[in-house]
Amino acid sequence: xxxxxxxxxxxxxxxxxxxxxxxxxxxxxxxxxxxxxxxxxxxxxxxxxxxxxxxxxxxxxxxxxxxxxxxxxxxxxxxxxxx
Amino acid sequence: xxxxxxxxxxxxxxxxxxxxxxxxxxxxxxxxxxxxxxxxxxxxxxxxxxxxxxxxxxxxxxxxxxxxxxxxxxxxxxxxxxxxxxxxxxxxxxxxxxxxxxxxxxxxxxxxxxxxxxxxxxxxxxxxxxxxxxxxxxxxxxxxxxxxxxxxxxxxxxxxxxxxxxxxxxxxxxxxxxxxx
Numbered sequence: 001x002x003x004x005x006x007x008x009x010x011x012x013x014x015x016x017x018x019x020x021x022x023x024x025x026x027x028x029x030x031x032x033x034x035x036x037x038x039x040x041x042x043x044x045x046x047x048x049x050x051x052x053x054x055x056x057x058x059x060x061x062x063x064x065x066x067x068x069x070x071x072x073x074x075x076x077x078x079x080x081x082x083x
Numbered sequence: 084x085x086x087x088x089x090x091x092x093x094x095x096x097x098x099x100x101x102x103x104x105x106x107x108x109x110x111x112x113x114x115x116x117x118x119x120x121x122x123x124x125x126x127x128x129x130x131x132x133x134x135x136x137x138x139x140x141x142x143x144x145x146x147x148x149x150x151x152x153x154x155x156x157x158x159x160x161x162x163x164x165x166x167x168x169x170x171x172x173x174x175x176x177x178x179x180x181x182x183x184x185x186x187x188x189x190x191x192x193x194x195x196x197x198x199x200x201x202x203x204x205x206x207x208x209x210x211x212x213x214x215x216x217x218x219x220x221x222x223x224x225x226x227x228x229x230x231x232x233x234x235x236x237x238x239x240x241x242x243x244x245x246x247x248x249x250x251x252x253x254x255x256x257x258x259x260x261x262x263x264x
Contacts, residue, residue: 022247022254023181041182044200046249064175064202066251069112070212 002043003061008034010057017049017058025049113212120213123221134220142224146231153236159188159195159259162236169232174225175203179254193261198246201225201253217248226255233259 004025013033018026023042026035026049035057045063050056088102126134149169156162160178167176178187179200189196201207206221215221226243233241239259246254 039182044179044254045202045252046247046254047251048247048249051250063251066203067208069205069208070116072113073109 002040002045002063004037004040004043005059005061006035006037007055007057007059008032010055011035012055012057014054016052016054020048020052022046022048116209116212119209119221120215123219124213124215127220135223138220139223139227139230142227142229143231143234144227145224146228146233147235148231149228150232150235153232155236155238157237159197159237162233163197163199163257165236166229166232170228173203173205174201174228176201194258195261196256196258199229199255199257201255202251204253207248207250207253211250217253218245222248222253229255229257233257 011034013028013035015028015035017035018028023039023044025037025039025043027038028034029036043060045060047060047063050058050060123134123138126137130137150166153165153169156165163178170176176199179198180187187197204225206225207217209215210217210219210221222245226245229243230241233239237259239261241257241259244256244258246256
């Protein structure tokens with residue numbers, strides 16, 4: 001089963017994930033003004049929320065992670081040497 | 084440094100191996116991804132929305148060809164399981180439904196609707212490799228492929244609509260029309 005963790009310290013309360021999620025997995029907590037997970041059973045792990053979140057405040061656990069064939073290992077190798 | 088590989092070639096021999104190592108395959112994959120991305124973007128530039136129809140038709144033809152050897156069935160879920168094997172791990176998908184829904188299929192008059200979650204997809208990888216947006220002409224290749232394969236296996240008309248795209252999975256709706264041969 002999918003588990004979604006929200007880093008409340010990182011979440012800026014922009015609500016982008018709430019608007020973007022097609023399955024209404026998230027809801028804005030109006031007291032804290034932070035995102036909260038309300039419907040984890042409908043999460044299909046598309047990870048649109050990860051892409052749209054400006055604070056990278058989410059972690060999805062126990063999901064199918066798609067192959068990343070687009071990664072250029074040589075570029076990564078060069079970057080690792082620089083960073 | 085590019086190494087010149089030298090050997091003997093006889094026309095009557097069928098090579099047992101393709102040769103090279105994993106890095107060669109990776110390089111070839113990346114070059115093909117760049118070609119595909121470039122072709123898709125150029126096609127869109129020249130043909131506008133007509134690009135979708137062209138790529139869709141190409142995918143549909145591929146789907147018909149791929150499914151020719153598959154066992155014919157009237158059972159949609161069985162057909163999808165078989166098609167999953169034909170599409171292989173590069174287009175790994177599963178049937179999907181919201182938690183509150185009982186079965187995967189929904190009957191709407193003479194149509195049956197099912198949602199498919201594409202988790203691994205070479206098209207998505209290609210788009211990300213080349214910095215192109217999803218839902219573009221290249222995505223229509225997979226729509227065509229699915230429709231072609233369903234039509235071939237079930238001998239009925241089908242269509243695929245996109246519900247949502249994401250970096251890790253895309254949700255699509257497959258609709259088949261009974262009696263629409």
